[in-house]
Amino acid sequence: MTLSRRRLLAHAAAVSTLPALAPAWADGPASPKTLRILVGFPPGGGTDAIGRLLAEKLREPLGMTVVVENRPGAGGQIAALALKSAPADGSTLFLTHDHTISILPQVVKNAGFDPARDFAAAGGFATFVNGLAVSPGTPANSFQEFVDWVKTKQGGKSAVGIPAPASTPEFLVKLLGQRYGLDLVSAPYRGSAPMMGDMLGNQIPAGIASVQDFIENHRAGKLRMLAVLGGKRQAALPDVPTFAELGLKGFEDTPYYGFYAPAGTPEAALARFSQALAQVVAQPAVREQLTTMGLSVGFMTPAQLSERERAYTKVWTRIIQESGFTPQ
CATH class of the missing domain: 3.40.190.150 (Bordetella uptake gene, domain 1)
Incomplete structure (x- = not known):
């Protein structure tokens, strides 16, 4: 022992x-x-x-x-x-x-x-787990649609909100950009609440934060969660795929x-x-x-x-x- x-x-x-x-x-x-x-x-x-x-x-x-x-x-x-x-x-x-x-x-x-x-x-x-969500004005209903939208409509560049600088969401933004050939720029906030306010107002097209920060607005149809980290789908979000399912491994912890x-x-x-x-x-x-x-x-x-x-x-x-x- x-x-x-x-x-x-x-x-x-x-x-x-x-x-x-x-x-x-x-x-x-x-x-x-x-x-x-x-x-x-x-x-x-x-x-x-x-x-x-x-x-x-x-x-x-x-x-x-x-x-x-x-x-x-x-x-x-x-x-x-x-x-x-x-x-x-x-x-x-x-x-x-x-x-x-x-x-x-x-x-x-x-x-x-x-x-x-x-x-x-x-x-x-x-x-x-953390997850990626998009604002109501962002025309993407899946993670791949978000990637395609950034590439074809945004010139390959997009801001992504994060609740704090130098956080797990910021590193995820960087790695997603590298993995999918996008110029994703982290936009740090002082917590998830002000970030959510800007997302709901379409001031920023997407954000990465914990599931608990997004889930109520996702259920209400005000935001759309497209992917989550972790080794399996979340019980509260059975229809939202994991990044591992989408091909991004190494974030199961x-x-x-x-x-x-x-x-x-x-x-x-x-x-x-x-x-x-x-x-x-x-x-x-x-x-x-x-x-x-x-x-x-x-x-x-x-x-x-x-x-x-x-x-x-x-x-x-x-x-x-x-x-x-x-x-x-």
Whole structure:
């Protein structure tokens, strides 16, 4: 049995023997009465919607007030720095996906934080995929039609919106351009919500972001998703093909969502939050809501989230290096 496997089993055993949740998730006479969940993107986007759903559901098992605090900007960097400076007393968590933890430290010369040193995993709950969508005024109903439209009607050049610079969507834009002989130019935004606004207004013809950012407008017929990453089609989008089906291999590894606490947060507090998160994610109504948002729901202990983070970071380290990207 490997060391990492032994650690996972030991953590699972420890969590299973924990007493019932205390009224607050940190120990001690000065336990916080309110838990702040930092979100690094603006209100109205997919991560914000997920954070508000989970905040509402976590209040009962944690026995405390749980609020979402948006700290948008720089692909989650502002929120990450706020977490780093927060007291390690159980009063602050950071809800984030792969970009801020696995990608941003590799593409920014001085991110100001080191996830391995400054943060402690508190638990994960889902994986997801990114996808390409087109605006209502873009005359393409399939990915190949989009490629043909760019080549024949746009002179081979098109802007593609992305929620943050130097993100997974930006590298995908670059690789799609190389693969299909297109001059695709990334247009970075401060989150998916403002990007979506420009797409709905036909200010930009296409965008790449997480499925949960696009899915409601796709269902409403306001945007059209043409392809998604991942090794299989998404349950919430059975008619949307994967890029692998279309011939673009190497993007089957899926990003993740998780909660992080400041380094030094007591292990008992992390375990209690993890237990509360497991209870919430196990609720059928919550699972259904998250699945409807385009997530593949699956609880991860802090140790499992750390393992998932390391594996994903390893894959994207190779992709970023092979792309020739220079940290900015």
